[in-house]
Amino acid sequence: MTQLQVLPGLQEMVDSLVKIVTSRTFLEIVIFPGLLNVLLSVAFLTWLERKIIARVQLRIGPLYAGIWGVLQPIADFVKLLFKEMISPELADVKLLMLCALGLMMLAAAPIVTIPFGEAFVIANMDIGLIFVFAVMSLFPSVLLLIGWGSNSKYSFLGGLRSLFQQVAYEIPMWLSVLGIVMLTGTLNLAEIVRAQQKVWFVIPQVLGFAVFFTAALAELERTPFDLPEAETELVMGWMTELSGAAFMVGFMAMYTKFYVMSALITTLFLGGWLGPAIIPEPIWVVLKTFLVAVVIVTIRGTFPRVRVDILLRTGWMRLLLLALVNIVVTVILIWLGLGWVWRV
Amino acid sequence: MPDMIFLALSAVVVASAVFALEAKELIYGTIGLGVSLVGVAGLFMLLGAEYLAMFQVAVYVGAVVVLILFTIMLVRRESGRIVDEEEPASFGSVGIYVAALVALAVAGAVILLAPVSPVAPEFYQVQLQDLGRSLAASYGVALVILGLVIGAAVVGGLTLVKIDREEKPSGTTE
Amino acid sequence: MALGSWSLVAIFELVILVTTVSLLAFGWLMGAKGKNPIRDAPFESGQTRLGEARLRYMMQYYPYLIMYVAFDVIAMFLFTWGLVFATLPFAQEYLFLIFVAILVVPLWYALHISGRRDLW
8 A cells, every 4th residue: 555655746746847847947948048059059159160260261161070060069079078088197186177067157157147039038137237247257266276276387377367367357348338237227138138129239338339349358268368278378278287078168168158248249239139020039149149259250360369468458447448438428328318218 | 945045055154164264275265265155145145135145246256265366376385285283273272262152142142132023024125226226315425435445445455566576677766 | 036036047057067067977987098197297398397387477467356356346336326327316426427537546547557667
């Protein structure tokens, strides 16, 4: 008799598990715009980058893995999984693994607040923008720990450079968005997109857009700010001593951050899911995000690298001043009575 | 339900703080401090102060812990271990008694002075707009003075570093 | 209830955690194994390891970290203020502008110093 009593409890559990797994939220988290979207976009971004850089440099890029080399990221993925995860002597392997894991979790976190449609956001937070900032502010410490934990000169120097670079460009990035916050009066990313129905923020906040874009390039450690990863100087910067699956996780984290930052630029300045209704809203977001990504990749192929002290000084002095000027411009806009255009 | 989360967060805060104190490597201790501060941010969120929790993470874990880490990594001896900590705390040390006294006093105050309510207090989420308006209205001048203080702190910090470097490549004027 | 969004964030982070840990575990188990001292040496472009790795590299940029802490706190107040800016009476809007203007002073000072020493 006792055996039959176990079964109803199990049945309930299975029922509730099935209900959770097929609920819209869970599907959103795991498929789109969550995990699967992030993984596929990261793979696509690596392919896109290699193709565009190749064309800029008058080469062809990946060609053999699938049509136009589209399956190249899959090939890299499989290859890296089977490579040896070299644990260097003197390095703190547990710390490295933990930090690589933390990096991936931090990089993917902001995607929950980015709206992919009118009611299509995983977690509609009223302080969504500040959540993104808080998550981004945790990156420098993790990079510093990876650089230090590797106990190798290239890694440590790369980690330090990453730390200072990202710390320097964090503040201009935040202050450049303050103009948008002042115009819309909300920190909710979905509301910010809805406020752009008449005019996208890239037009009145063109200075803020320029500052945010530049600071985002520095946060992503992409050329012209890729000094922490300067291949001719530091091999791979803080990633030098990671190999195999750990390197893959670190690499994925970098490109996840790239994807999330592009999506953030789209949401804040380019109108998110707004556009003519012929194309469904999530596709608009994806299209605009990849447009931003293409621009960023082309910039990588075009510009030389910036020296470290110029880099830090530009971030702290010039970009900060421009962000403050943007705030003053926004104040003037509001005083001229134009604030109603973006009020939801 | 909030009680369980509260207990879990408090356990995280206390446990990581203890770990931060007892860790052999200073770096691990700092990571423990970071985890503890994130736990405190979680406690802020339970109290309804989401905005404060986010900036707690951004300022403390994102800036102060980074500062501590940087200082430890660059200004220390070879191994990072505290060599002179061989002696464990003996029962004659004053610290334990002071800590026990403080704990008793706080516990007594909480038990005696807190109102006995069988119902959990209502969860109130602080509205950020109200916070902003009241900050601007009642504390506007105080915030400007705060800006002056922080500006002075930054200028002071820069000046301190300036004086430290005695070795100048060429004779620069002050 | 606002706590609902945070549990979604937690679930998402859990999903990412599970994925990444399984990738790392797979790599650890299936990866090639060849522990010998040459492979495990830290990378120094072919030479054997020479000297300590954790030296005092970028010490001269320490003030930037101090400035980061200060401006982080200021950003907190700026966002609180800026959120309700459009609804404030004029006097408080002027206060906001004065606050922003005060911030320019340490920036100007840092710019002034950085122009006069070549260690910055």
